[in-house]
Amino acid sequence: MLIANLEAPFDSPDYLYELKFDGIRCLAYITKDSVDLRNKRNKDITALFPELNEIYCQVNSRCILDGEIVVIKGNKPDFFEVQKRTIMTNPFKIKLQADRLPASFVAYDIILLDNKLLIDKGLEERKELINKTIYENERIAISKVFDNGVALFELCKSQGLEGVVAKRKGSKYFFGKLSKDWIKFKVLEDKDYVICGYIQKPNNMTSIIIGQYNNKKELIYKGHVTLGSSLRALNQHKYTIIDHPPFNTPVPTGNEYAVWLKPELVCIVEYMPSNKDGLRQPVFKGIRDDKSPKDCLID
Known part of the structure; x- marks a missing residue:
């Protein structure tokens, strides 16, 4: 699902708000003993992030998660560091980079759970299912939800973070659709x-x-x-x-x-x-x- 643009932050009881992470968008296909990571062009990037190969251990059911791969540097996500990993080809150098600056997967939506497609369920129900499916650790986390978009945006500005995504309550998940149900407002x-x-x-x-x-x-x-x-x-x-x-x-x-x-x-x-x-x-x-x-x- 794609995110629309909006210039000015807003507060609304009809929306939930999340941090916009400065990483790369990714779908995680997870089974009981494997994980397959795909970028927005469906390119397999699993081998580029070996530190994420066992996040299936933190998930209690077969599922497809929508989220972002992020690398934390200086206490905040660093796009350059995660993007640099996507062009590496040498497994030894990839492993060194993974040990030096390990990536994490931040999940903010769930598309499929136990062979059941969830795209027609409302946002809050999908959020509830994510929280029941994932056990967080340092390699996999669940994106936190906030009620106040303006305050969250001001916090992003003060901390040098990328911005905020506003998501309409009750909204469904639409593959490849640019929808006002998901709106971003960014510091830059x-x-x-x-x-x-x-x-x-x-x-x-x-x-x-x-x-x-x-x-x-x-x-x-x-x-x-x-x-x-x-x-x-x-x-x-x-x-x-x-x-x-x-x-x-x-x-x-x-x-x-x-x-x-x-x-x-x-x-x-x-x-x-x-x-x-x-x-x-x-x-x-x-x-x-x-x-x-x-x-x-x-x-």
């Missing part, structure tokens, strides 16, 4: 963009060129965001250099020395909310492999 907004190229500047800084698709499936230029002083984050992924801009519209001046890339990678850009066009104080947050470039759409 973010959007997904297609990486279309990069420019290495004289000050040793590198910026990446980003784009999004319109409703005609045309790739539209959306500007630059600073990557940093090297291409390290980009070079951890496979990309293809091409000899022309990948956009369907003309490219503005200032891109004459760009290295153009085939639109294969997706990145997250974080920014301050603003009523004006464009991104205010954009910050490159990371590259994600759980979303297709074609799904990076202009609002």
